Amino acid sequence: xxxxxxxxxxxxxxxxxxxxxxxxxxxxxxxxxxxxxxxxxxxxxxxxxxxxxxxxxxxxxxxxxxxxxxxxxxxxxxxxxxxxxxxxxxxxxxxxxxxxxxxxxxxxxxxxxxxxxxxxxxxxxxxxxxxxxxxxxxxxxxxxxxxxxxxxxxxxxxxxxxxxxxxxxxxxxxxxxxxxxxxxxxxxxxxxxxxxxxxxxxxxxxxxxxxxxxxxxxxxxxxxxxxxxxxxxxxxxxxxxxxxxxxxxxxxxxxxxxxxxxxxxxxxxxxxxxxxxxxxxxxxxxxxxxxxxxxxxxxxxxxxxxxxxxxxxxxxxxxxxxxxxxxxxxxxxxxxxxxxxxxxxxxxxxxxxxxxxxxxxxxx
Numbered sequence: 001x002x003x004x005x006x007x008x009x010x011x012x013x014x015x016x017x018x019x020x021x022x023x024x025x026x027x028x029x030x031x032x033x034x035x036x037x038x039x040x041x042x043x044x045x046x047x048x049x050x051x052x053x054x055x056x057x058x059x060x061x062x063x064x065x066x067x068x069x070x071x072x073x074x075x076x077x078x079x080x081x082x083x084x085x086x087x088x089x090x091x092x093x094x095x096x097x098x099x100x101x102x103x104x105x106x107x108x109x110x111x112x113x114x115x116x117x118x119x120x121x122x123x124x125x126x127x128x129x130x131x132x133x134x135x136x137x138x139x140x141x142x143x144x145x146x147x148x149x150x151x152x153x154x155x156x157x158x159x160x161x162x163x164x165x166x167x168x169x170x171x172x173x174x175x176x177x178x179x180x181x182x183x184x185x186x187x188x189x190x191x192x193x194x195x196x197x198x199x200x201x202x203x204x205x206x207x208x209x210x211x212x213x214x215x216x217x218x219x220x221x222x223x224x225x226x227x228x229x230x231x232x233x234x235x236x237x238x239x240x241x242x243x244x245x246x247x248x249x250x251x252x253x254x255x256x257x258x259x260x261x262x263x264x265x266x267x268x269x270x271x272x273x274x275x276x277x278x279x280x281x282x283x284x285x286x287x288x289x290x291x292x293x294x295x296x297x298x299x300x301x302x303x304x305x306x307x308x309x310x311x312x313x314x315x316x317x318x319x320x321x322x323x324x325x326x327x328x329x330x331x332x333x334x335x336x337x338x339x340x341x342x343x344x345x346x347x348x349x350x351x352x353x354x355x356x357x358x359x360x361x362x363x364x
Contacts, residue, residue, distance in 0.1 A: 006110055011093070011094060011095065012026075012028060012092070012093060014028075015081050015090060016052050017051055017087040017090065018050030018090060020090040021051075022047065023041075023052075023053070023091050024041050027076045029074060029078055030077055030081065031074070031219065031223075035095070037070065037074060039070040043069045050090075053065060053066055054083065055071065057144055058192070059083050059085045059162065061079050061083065063079060066271035073220045076223060076311070080337050081338075082346055085353055094106065095110075096109065098129075104111055120182045131215070131218070131219055131222070132149070133150075135148045135149050135236075136234060138232055138233050139230075139273050140236060141268075141272060144237055144240045147240045147243065148218070151187070151214050151239065151243075152218065153181070155253055156243065158186060159172065159174070159181035160182045163180075173186070173190060176190055176192075184214045184216075184217065187217075188214060188217050192258070193242060195208050196238065196242060197258075199258045200262055202231055217318065230269060233269050234265060237265040241261040241262075242261060243340070250291065292324065293320075293321075293322040293364060296322065297322055297362050298320065298322075298362060299319070299321075299356055300352075301319075301320070301351075302344075302347040302348055302350065303316050303344075304316075304340070304342075304345075304346060306340055306343050311336070312334060313334040313342075313343045314334060314343075315328040315331070315334065315350045316330070316331045317347070317350055317351040317354050319351075328354070330350065332350060
C-alpha cells in the first residue's frame with residue numbers, strides 16, 4: 001500500500017459549516033469503525049451536503065431533520081458533534097491521533113494494521129480508545145472483560161478465524177450450516193443468538209444486520225444504550241454466556257436454551273455488580289475561594305454539564321467585577337447528547353461571545 005493511499009484512507013472531515021462535506025459519500029460522523037453514514041438515503045438526495053442539516057442562524061443542528069432522516073444511533077452521533085457559533089470552514093483531520101494532527105508514528109501504526117490486521121499490528125486504532133476504556137471499566141468479572149476485549153481484537157478461535165490462519169478449511173457454522181462462524185454471526189446473527197436476544201429487555205433496535213465484526217455491534221450498543229449503568233454489563237455477560245455454551249457443546253455438554261443463558265447472565269450481573277461498586281471518596285473537597293481581581297478588570301467563569309438521562313447538555317456563564325459583584329449571567333440549554341469535553345468547550349465559547357456582545361474587553 002502506498003503512502004498516499006494510507007493518507008487518503010485515514011482522513012475524515014471535521015464539521016465546520018458543512019458546505020464541503022457530502023452526507024452520504026464522505027467520512028464525517030464520530031463512529032470510528034467507518035466514519036460514514038449507513039442509514040438509507042430515502043429522504044435526502046445523494047448529493048446533499050452536511051450544511052443542509054445545520055441552522056445557520058443559530059449555529060445548531062436541525063435536530064428534527066436529523067432524527068427523521070437517520071437511524072437513531074447515527075442521529076445521536078451527528079447531534080453530538082459540537083458546532084462553533086462562527087461556523088468555520090470544514091477541514092480534514094487525521095484519524096490516527098486524538099488531536100487530529102498527522103504524525104509519522106501514527107501513520108506507521110495504521111499502515112501495519114492495514115497489512116497485518118489490528119491484532120497482529122500490536123496497536124489498535126486511536127479512535128477505538130473510548131471503546132477499550134468502556135470495556136475495561138465495566139463492572140463484571142475480569143474473565144468477562146478479557147472476553148469482550150478479545151472479541152473486539154478478533155482473537156477467539158471461531159471457525160472463520162481458524163480458517164483464515166489457516167488451521168481448518170471449513171468456516172461454516174456447525175449449528176446452522178448457513179454462514180461462516182464469525183463473532184458477528186455467533187453472537188448476533190445466528191438463529192440461536194436471535195433466540196437469546198429475544199429474551200432480553202434491552203434496547204437492541206438499530207444495531208444492524210449482516211455484521212461479521214462484533215466490534216461494530218458493541219460500539220453501536222454503547223452509543224444507543226448509555227443510560228443504565230448495568231445494561232452494558234448484561235450485554236457483555238450474555239455474549240460471554242453464548243461463547244461459553246458454544247464451547248460446552250463442542251465438549252459434549254447439552255445445548256442451553258436462550259432463557260437459561262440469559263438467566264445465568266442476569267444472576268451473575270446481579271450478584272457481582274452491587275458487591276463490586278467503587279468505594280465512595282469520603283474525603284471532603286478542598287474549599288475554593290474567589291480571589292479579588294485588579295481594578296477595572298472583569299472575571300468570566302464558565303461551566304458545562306451533561307445530562308445523560310435526557311441526552312442534553314447545558315452551559316453557564318457568570319461575570320464578576322473586581323469586588324466580586326455579579327455583573328452579568330447567562331445559561332443555555334444544548335438539546336443534543338454531546339460529551340463532557342465538548343460541553344466545556346462550548347461553555348468557554350459562550351462566555352467569550354457573551355462578554356463580547358456586552359462590549360466587555362478588560363476580562364480574565
